[in-house]
Amino acid sequence: MDAYVLDSHTYEHDEEGYLKNLADWNKELAQLIAKDEKIELTPEHWEVVNFLRDYYEEYQVAPAIRILVKAMKKTFGPEKGDQKYLYQLFPYGPAKQACKIAGLPKPTGCV
Amino acid sequence: MADVKPPEIASNIKKKLMYVNRKAPYGTIYALESLEVVLISAAFEQDVSLAFLDDGVYQLMKGQNTSGIGMKNFSPTFKALGDYEIKKLYVEKESLDERGLKPDDLMEISYEDEDEGFAKKPSVRIVNRSELTQIMAQQDVLLNF
Amino acid sequence: MSTLHTVNKSPFERSAFISALNHLGPGDALLMIEDGVVGARKASAFAGLLEKTAKNFSVYVLGPDLAARGMAEKDVIQGARLVDYGGFVDLVTEHDRTQAWL
Numbered sequence: 001m002d003a004y005v006l007d008s009h010t011y012e013h014d015e016e017g018y019l020k021n022l023a024d025w026n027k028e029l030a031q032l033i034a035k036d037e038k039i040e041l042t043p044e045h046w047e048v049v050n051f052l053r054d055y056y057e058e059y060q061v062a063p064a065i066r067i068l069v070k071a072m073k074k075t076f077g078p079e080k081g082d083q084k085y086l087y088q089l090f091p092y093g094p095a096k097q098a099c100k101i102a103g104l105p106k107p108t109g110c111v
Numbered sequence: 112m113a114d115v116k117p118p119e120i121a122s123n124i125k126k127k128l129m130y131v132n133r134k135a136p137y138g139t140i141y142a143l144e145s146l147e148v149v150l151i152s153a154a155f156e157q158d159v160s161l162a163f164l165d166d167g168v169y170q171l172m173k174g175q176n177t178s179g180i181g182m183k184n185f186s187p188t189f190k191a192l193g194d195y196e197i198k199k200l201y202v203e204k205e206s207l208d209e210r211g212l213k214p215d216d217l218m219e220i221s222y223e224d225e226d227e228g229f230a231k232k233p234s235v236r237i238v239n240r241s242e243l244t245q246i247m248a249q250q251d252v253l254l255n256f
Numbered sequence: 257m258s259t260l261h262t263v264n265k266s267p268f269e270r271s272a273f274i275s276a277l278n279h280l281g282p283g284d285a286l287l288m289i290e291d292g293v294v295g296a297r298k299a300s301a302f303a304g305l306l307e308k309t310a311k312n313f314s315v316y317v318l319g320p321d322l323a324a325r326g327m328a329e330k331d332v333i334q335g336a337r338l339v340d341y342g343g344f345v346d347l348v349t350e351h352d353r354t355q356a357w358l
Contacts, residue, residue, distance in 0.1 A: 059191035060183065064154060067194045074229075108150045131355070133275060165275055205278075240278060248257055248281045253355040 025103030132167035145256035193222030258283035310335030
């Protein structure tokens with residue numbers, strides 16, 4: 001079974017690295033997943049990760065990139081609600097990579 | 112067959128697509144599958160609407176709590192549809208009546224109208240059977256679930 | 257601008273059949289396929305309703321599905337017409353859209 005190991009705890013993930021159990025997520029685990037993705041989490045990264053978790057909490061769905069951009073724009077303004085900005089933070093796809101770090105399932109419609 | 116042209120993928124013509132939902136949630140996979148297809152197809156930027164009739168109206172019930180059946184409650188996701196530019200959720204009045212339900216029993220689902228300063232507007236529209244039949248007749252594609 | 261409505265479930269088991277009848281618009285046609293063909297049986301509980309429908313709309317039954325269930329043209333309600341697979345395709349092309357009730 002594929003799993004992240006942190007402080008002798010194991011946290012199962014699927015073959016792409018998405019956590020199997022939403023409830024497993026914590027900040028340390030997020031750091032570990034980010035490291036696997038070769039991302040150093042800055043406050044700007046956390047802003048997106050926390051935003052995604054809130055979005056999921058409210059709507060029970062991980063938004064596709066287009067939707068994430070729009071929703072970020074509404075909350076943080078056009079500078080951060082911007083595809084380029086998000087790709088700078090998460091080069092391999094903001095929705096995909098940030099969702100993984102946020103402990104969410106892969107966005108519906110992402111392949 | 113040499114003169115067969117490939118389909119126009121980059122066509123600017125928006126098609127009218129309606130997803131017709133007739134099954135209650137949780138008992139079968141239809142409702143969830145329909146919602147996932149709707150979310151995925153939103154990327155193609157078509158003119159999408161959803162219809163809820165027969166037991167499908169139960170998908171929009173307020174206060175769904177699935178903690179006792181070990182399944183995910185996906186009803187909050189309907190509230191995200193506005194973000195996906197899906198603003199028309201037709202509910203058939205006769206189907207509500209037959210089941211002893213009222214519009215108040217359904218979730219409030221809204222979208223933000225960009226043309227009017229992001230004013231919140233209701234997405235759910237209660238229509239009677241003949242109105243729904245007419246709306247269906249205006250669609251390019253009908254997908255039943 | 258007409259619609260071909262297909263129904264593939266028995267009216268004795270599911271409401272798809274009744275729902276389809278309830279949503280027929282001007283110029284629409286109804287085609288019963290798979291288990292849906294049992295709804296076309298003469299003298300069945302749904303025969304009266306379907307006969308009434310056949311007065312205002314074209315009603316078709318897919319022959320091979322009927323035969324598979326031990327029935328023939330003589331067993332279906334008056335006003336219903338049998339089609340084969342080729343006829344099914346023709347019906348799809350003759351209408352603007354298809355709605356598959358299930």
